[in-house]
Every structure is written in structure tokens, then in C-alpha cells.
Amino acid sequence: MTPATLTPDEEFAxxxxxxxxxxxxxAWLLTGDEHLAEELVQEALTRTFLAWNKVRTRDPxxxxxRVLVGRRTNDRVKRDREPSYALPALPDDATEGGERAVIERDRLVRALATLTPRxxxxxxxxxxVGLSEQEVAHDLGVSLGTIKSTASRGLAQLRQVLESADDAPPQPGTERSGTER
Known part of the structure; x- marks a missing residue:
């Protein structure tokens, strides 16, 4: 089947x-929570499906x-679902095989959690995600200047958090010598 012969339901699928x-x-980067991210994606896809006839010829x-980010913002305002507790330490066995990627993702999510929601x-x-400043401003309904200044402050805070984490002494029980195991 060529794209021109697809039904709207097939196009959406x-x-x-x-x-x-x-x-x-x-969604995961915005929430730091896999389950909440899945909920946001499902809601974004549901709302996109309901508007499919309007959005399918534009930029779905x-x-x-925009629905995903908007729902995240609304959920935050309505239910304050951001974790208000410290994220737990990464389990020791999570550093076996593929450890660098797991550790870096954990560091990123922890650092992102220190930023304000905006x-x-x-x-x-x-x-x-790699959107332009104009696209972010349009998606969030704010001015380009707000995007620039907020991004600058957010990146500065991320650098500070990540650099201080690099300088922090290892937590007890996380330091390992090459002779172990």
C-alpha cells in the first residue's frame, strides 16, 4: 500500500x-519517572488521535x-506529581555491564530534577530533544526571550550540579578496587 492509499486510521497507526x-x-526526561512518562505518552497519543483529521496534514x-508538555504542566499544577523526595541511590548491581550508560542517565535525571519545572x-x-528556540517558544506559548534566559539559567545550574557531583567524594560502599569480583 502506498501512503496515498492509507486510511486515516492506518496513517495514525x-x-x-x-x-x-x-x-x-x-516524557521520561521531563518526569524522571518511567510510569508517569508512559501515562503522558498515552494521553498525548490519545489526544492526537482525537484531533487526527485536523493535525494529520500539518505537523502531528x-x-x-505540545500535548505531552501541556499535560505535564497541567498535571504538575493540579496534582504536583513531581517527586518531592531525594532519588534513591543507584543499586550496586546496576553498574555491571552497560554501567556507563546507566550511571550517566542517572546523573542526568538527578541533575534535571534540580531545575524548576519551566x-x-x-x-x-x-x-x-533538539528543538529550535522558536519551536520551544511556540510549544510552550512563551516569548523567545523567556526561552533564551531560562535555558541559560537552567544550563548553568545543570553544569554546576554535574560539576559538583564530579567533585564529590564517593559514597560509602560505592568505591571499588580493580581486584574485587
Whole structure:
């Protein structure tokens, strides 16, 4: 079947397969919580499906992303679902095989959690999702100057948090010598 002969439902199914991984990654970066991220993606896809006839000929990716970010913002305001507790330490066995990627993802999520919700949304969309400043401003409904200043402050805070984590002494029980195991 060629794209021109797809029904709207088939078009949406193809869109969903293509867009879901990117939406899930963005939602996870915004929340730091896999389950909440999955909920946001499902809601974004549901709302995109309901508006499919309007958005399918425009930019359905942008629409779904805006829904996802908007729902995250609304959930935060309504229920304050951001974790208000310190993230637990990474388990020792999580550093076996593929440890660098796990450790770096953990560091990134912890550092992102120190940002304000607005800073986190802007930094994630601008620097981790790769949207332009104009696209982020449009998605969030704020001025370009707000995007620039908030991104600058957020990145400065991330650098500070990540640098201080690099300078911190190892936690008891996390230091290992090469002769162990």
C-alpha cells in the first residue's frame, strides 16, 4: 500500500509507531519517572488521535509533543506529581555491564530534577530533544526571550550540579578496587 492509499486510521497507526519512542524519551526526561512518562505518552497519543483529521496534514509530531508538555504542566499544577523526595541511590548491581550508560542517565535525571519545572521543560525540549528556540517558544506559548534566559539559567545550574557531583567524594560502599569480583 502506498501512503496515498492509507486510511486515516492506518496513517495514525504508522504515526504512532514512528512517534512513540521520541515522545517516550521526551516524557521520561521531563518526569524522571518511567510510569508517569508512559501515562503522558498515552494521553498525548490519545489526544492526537482525537484531533487526527485536523493535525494529520500539518505537523502531528509537534502537536503530540505540545500535548505531552501541556499535560505535564497541567498535571504538575493540579496534582504536583513531581517527586518531592531525594532519588534513591543507584543499586550496586546496576553498574555491571552497560554501567556507563546507566550511571550517566542517572546523573542526568538527578541533575534535571534540580531545575524548576519551566527550566526542565525548556532545557529538555531545546537541548535534549533538539528543538529550535522558536519551536520551544511556540510549544510552550512563551516569548523567545523567556526561552533564551531560562535555558541559560537552567544550563548553568545543570553544569554546576554535574560539576559538583564530579567533585564529590564517593559514597560509602560505592568505591571499588580493580581486584574485587
Amino acid at each position: 504508522a504515526f504512532m509507531v514512528e512517534a512513540s519512542p521520541r515522545l517516550a524519551h521526551t 509530531h509537534a502537536y503530540a509533543r 527550566q526542565r521543560r525548556i532545557v529538555v525540549l531545546r537541548h535534549l
